[in-house]
Amino acid sequence: MNGIHAQENGKTFKVSDKVTVENVRYDNRFGITVAADMYLPKGLDTTKKxxxxxxxxxxxxxxxxxxxxxxxxxxxxxxxxxxxxxSYNGESGGEPRHVSSPDIFVEDFSASVDFIGTRPFVDRERIGAIGLCGAGGFAVTAAQVDKRIKAVATASMYDISRADHYGWKDSMTKDEYDAMLERLGEQRWKDFEKGEPEYLPSFPPDATTAVPEELDAISAEFWEYYAMERGHHPRARGGFTTTSHLSFINFPLMEYIETIAPRPLLFIIGEEAHSRYFSEDAYERAAEPKELYVVPGARHIDLYDRTEMIPFDKLESFFTEYLK
Structure with a gap:
């Protein structure tokens, strides 16, 4: 299952003529097949590392x-x-679909290191990781135990386990927490009796032209990216199976973030990002070397796709320095 397949699926951006793209597959340690796109500099000399x-x-x-x-x-x-x-999402394997698992999503980073580090043109002593949004927490958590990851950068990081366990900005009360666990426990019975887990997608299958007026500010921002022409993709419906929350509530991400040192961490946040507190708090807990880089005027979703705002020069210099 660790081979290369033809690329057949469209992207939300135009692919540069300076790169080649290969659609690849490899298995993680749970036996789930991970789908990925490998980007190579055009004219790559495969005899070099x-x-x-x-x-x-x-x-x-x-x-x-x-x-x-x-x-x-x-x-x-x-x-x-x-x-x-x-895993369980996009073109990757795993059933039922749209399950979210912190353990498996962290493993997917290490499985990706397995694959890329065994390419003959890759120096396996010079592998880094980037996590966007929720994957930021997964990348950092993977690096805690996977020393093959020599440097980690995150952009618009979300700590999903913190948000699920404590609520937005840690605002969940004890009564609200207990009620949530009661609901999720009841949902497990419903899922078992139905024979499949409840999945309520956040976004429609087709791109829309406007943000629904009833949405709160954060939901409206995500709608702008995922549900409109800007970033819409039919395999990115948003949300996960309802009972997936239970795994995150019980699995604190980045618990040992300070042990990543002396490998470096770079946290990139937007100045206007609603999520910036996740990165700011993780930065405080991390050991040196570390850096918090603020992009002026950027919101959370702007660091997904706004190439004029994403600090690629910073990312290039960071990985060039630490993947020597």
Whole structure:
């Protein structure tokens, strides 16, 4: 299952003529097949060894969106890159569909290192990772135990386990928490009796032309990206099976973030991002070397696809320095 397949699926961005893209498959340690796009600098000399970067998608996104943009631009700059779909989502394997698992999503980063590090043109001592949105937490957590990841950058990071366990900005009360667990427990019985888990997609199958007026500010921002022409992709419907929350509630991400040192961490946040507190708090907990990089005027979703705002020069210099 660790081979290369023809690329047949469209992306939300135009692929540069400075790179080549190969659609690949490989298995993680749970036996789930991970689908990814490997971006190579055009004219890559396969007799030489290059630094590589594995890139995880925004939470609920697919490799044909923001992760692919990061992979493409960094491949233009000389890196071998791999943008992958998390297990149970996108083109990756796993049943039932749209399950979310912190353990397996963290493993998908290490499985991606397995694959990229065994390419003959990759220097396995020079592999880094980038996590966008929720994948930021997964990338950091993977690096805690996977020392093959030599440097980690995140952009618009979300700590999904913190949000699920404590609520938005840690605002959930004890009564609300208990009621949530009661609801999720009841849902498990419903899922068992039905024979499949409840999945309520956040976004429609086809792109829309406007943001629904009833949405709160954060939901409206995600709608703008995922549900409109800007970033819409039919495999990125948003949301996960309802009972997936239980795994995150019981699995704190980045619990040992300080142990990543002396390998470096770079947290990139938008100045106007609603999610910036996740990165700011993770930065405080992390050990040196670390850096918090603020993009002026950027919102959370702007670091998914706004190439004029994403600090690619910073990412290039960061990985060039630490993947020597």
């Amino acid at each position: 290059y630094p590589a970067i594995v890139i995880g998608t925004p939470y609920g996104g697919v490799k044909e969106q923001g992760a692919g943009i990061y992979a493409m631009v960094l491949a233009e700059r000389g890196f071998v890159t791999l943008a992958f779909d998390e």
